[in-house]
Amino acid sequence: MNHMRELVLSHFQAFLLFAAVISLAFGFLGRRQPKDRIKYILWSFFLFLVVGIGIGWAMYPFSR
């Protein structure tokens, strides 16, 4: 089997991809109705972003 081409993502791109995939899975596993799923996916994605960026900013003073 051929090896895969290396994928290079920035921190933020990897973060967005991670948040999107996990939010989607959580939404489908956690809710049954389509409308509830969409709300849950968007809310989960939003929280991933807020918490991730928040932790990033909280660590900023210690980064140098």
Place this chain on the structure above:
Amino acid sequence: MSEETNEAVQEPVQEPASPAAKAPSEQRALGLAFAGWILPGLGHALQRMWGRALIVFVSVGLLVAVGVSMRGNIFSSRGNDAFDTLGYMADLGTGSFYFVARALERSGTDVAHANGDYGTRFLATAGVLNLLAALHAYEAARGRKA
């Protein structure tokens, strides 16, 4: 109204299910969870939860593919410390995809750079997510979750 009449009107009380009667349901639920672990989404597909099956399959597959493409570390059973063992257990959570990842990974890991380190996290997350989905399939089969 006499007690006799009362008893005649009452509906028959159902006997609680015996452990022997529960066993097939429990075994089926465990079987579905096992199927979901071996092939992501299969536990839900066998319960005709097509949307969930597809999403679990695609999510776990995508995370594994991205993790391997980013040259993340796929832990083996010959770990040096507890963290390697934990990583192995998380990676093994992807079931058959673990072996697909090992087959795809030919250029080695590169955790010296952030990209490879992110890949390692993607792979571990894929495993944990699949274990969560297998647990959900088990709970759904037991009638605890819809």
